[in-house]
Amino acid sequence: MALRGNLRDFTVTQLLNLINLAHKSGTLVIDGSNETAQISFRDGKLAYAQIGQEDNHLAAILHRFKRLSAGQLRAIHLRADHLNDKELGLLLINAGYISQEEILSLLQSYFIDVVRRLFKWVDGAFQFEYNLHPPADRIPIRLDLENLIIEGARQLREWEQLREEIPSLEMGLKFLDRPETSIQKMNLSLEEWRVVSYINPKNTIKQIASVTKLNDMEIRRIIYGLLQAGLVEVVRQGSTPRVEILRSPVTPLFKEKQISLVQRLITRIRSI
Amino acid sequence: MQTVKMVVTGPFSAGKTQFIRSVSEIDVVATERKISTPDERAIKQATTVAMDFGRITVDNDLVLYLFGTPGQKRFDFMWEILSEGMLGFIVMIDSTRPETFREGRSILETFRAYAPTPYVVAANKQDEPDAWELEDMRNALRLSPNIKLLPCVATQKEAVKNVLLELLYSILLEMDGSEK
Ligand SMILES: Nc1nc2c(ncn2[C@@H]2O[C@H](COP(=O)(O)OP(=O)(O)OP(=O)(O)O)[C@@H](O)[C@H]2O)c(=O)[nH]1
Ligand SMILES: [Mg+2]
Numbered sequence: 001m002a003l004r005g006n007l008r009d010f011t012v013t014q015l016l017n018l019i020n021l022a023h024k025s026g027t028l029v030i031d032g033s034n035e036t037a038q039i040s041f042r043d044g045k046l047a048y049a050q051i052g053q054e055d056n057h058l059a060a061i062l063h064r065f066k067r068l069s070a071g072q073l074r075a076i077h078l079r080a081d082h083l084n085d086k087e088l089g090l091l092l093i094n095a096g097y098i099s100q101e102e103i104l105s106l107l108q109s110y111f112i113d114v115v116r117r118l119f120k121w122v123d124g125a126f127q128f129e130y131n132l133h134p135p136a137d138r139i140p141i142r143l144d145l146e147n148l149i150i151e152g153a154r155q156l157r158e159w160e161q162l163r164e165e166i167p168s169l170e171m172g173l174k175f176l177d178r179p180e181t182s183i184q185k186m187n188l189s190l191e192e193w194r195v196v197s198y199i200n201p202k203n204t205i206k207q208i209a210s211v212t213k214l215n216d217m218e219i220r221r222i223i224y225g226l227l228q229a230g231l232v233e234v235v236r237q238g239s240t241p242r243v244e245i246l247r248s249p250v251t252p253l254f255k256e257k258q259i260s261l262v263q264r265l266i267t268r269i270r271s272i
Numbered sequence: 273m274q275t276v277k278m279v280v281t282g283p284f285s286a287g288k289t290q291f292i293r294s295v296s297e298i299d300v301v302a303t304e305r306k307i308s309t310p311d312e313r314a315i316k317q318a319t320t321v322a323m324d325f326g327r328i329t330v331d332n333d334l335v336l337y338l339f340g341t342p343g344q345k346r347f348d349f350m351w352e353i354l355s356e357g358m359l360g361f362i363v364m365i366d367s368t369r370p371e372t373f374r375e376g377r378s379i380l381e382t383f384r385a386y387a388p389t390p391y392v393v394a395a396n397k398q399d400e401p402d403a404w405e406l407e408d409m410r411n412a413l414r415l416s417p418n419i420k421l422l423p424c425v426a427t428q429k430e431a432v433k434n435v436l437l438e439l440l441y442s443i444l445l446e447m448d449g450s451e452k
Contacts, residue, residue, distance in 0.1 A: 269436050
């Protein structure tokens, strides 16, 4: 089956649906208006994505999700450029800096993000290349397409709805005193957690979006989810909006506990 | 299960890998590579490129990891990553190679800037006949009297244990001290 055509006739969501149903392996190449995207699949699951000139190397993605500072990224480019993604990933895992699950989940978030951006493409020639696969030195993921397909289908409608529900981003948020859902029970994504950690009546949605580097739509979607879950509510801003972002504090280990921990280490090392 | 980590750092060939080997219960996962430049090859055959990794299990729910940093400057991008969340660190200095003292001092300062955790300095290879005396090293390294400078022979387990214990005592002292 030759799979080629134009997005005007066949939407990205429909393509994903087809690839999923037929368990296809290969790469979907789409020539958009200003850039080209390549989405690779294995057995109908999302494996890899590349859009335009965007750097999708592991280091760049970790930086994107703030798991590497700009300085660390620069240092890696300068001195570890000879390492491919798989080698760098292993090195970081061995260093105890990041877990394999987190790497995979960040790659997944990034690839999903690329696909989401494609949902907005309405014009462009596409072609499915059966013999084109992700570069061997990259880390592939295996993500079921179902959720993305559902998301794509809902997206247009949802975006209109979101703009109605959250007309302004100049509002604050607070946690409900008696939430309908416990936050532990919710399956929050990394991005959602980051948003949650900034929720405070003094921070506007716009400020939260800016520190979490989310665009208007992304922040709306997350906030909408939290509103729907009955976890937070919108509060009007006071006259003077705060500039400084307040971060929820991390609970420190109790001092006694720390002391006992060090004492256990001492006893153990004496016995070596 | 809780894990804590301590970092062993210092200039090229100071004995960091050896230090961790002497106490780790697992074979040290050393990421060593054959040395490429002739200058360095004259000193030793293999060098650590990413890190060394040793482990000491305390009990069912506490494990201590020892991370050794690469000594060569061109791998220092790993340092900050390795130092994240460390309980304390050890700066190893080769007592027989005064030409590395200055770098040792600069590594010490770099790590101190990453995190204000306690640290000790280990004067390694004290078994060598041309090893410097501790007091001379203290002066050369410009260490103030309140900083622990400990004699060390990384190949001897007891000496390594002593360095680790001294660091832990400093950590304990600081925890007690910071109590208001
Ligand atoms: N005599 C003596 N030799 C030592 C001692 N500690 C280490 N060595 C030797 O010194 C050399 C360097 O030791 P390593 O443990 O590889 O040093 P390192 O700090 O890990 O070196 P890099 O990873 O290259 O920075 C090796 O030949 C060791 O056998 C010591 O206490 N006494
Ligand atoms: Mg080494």
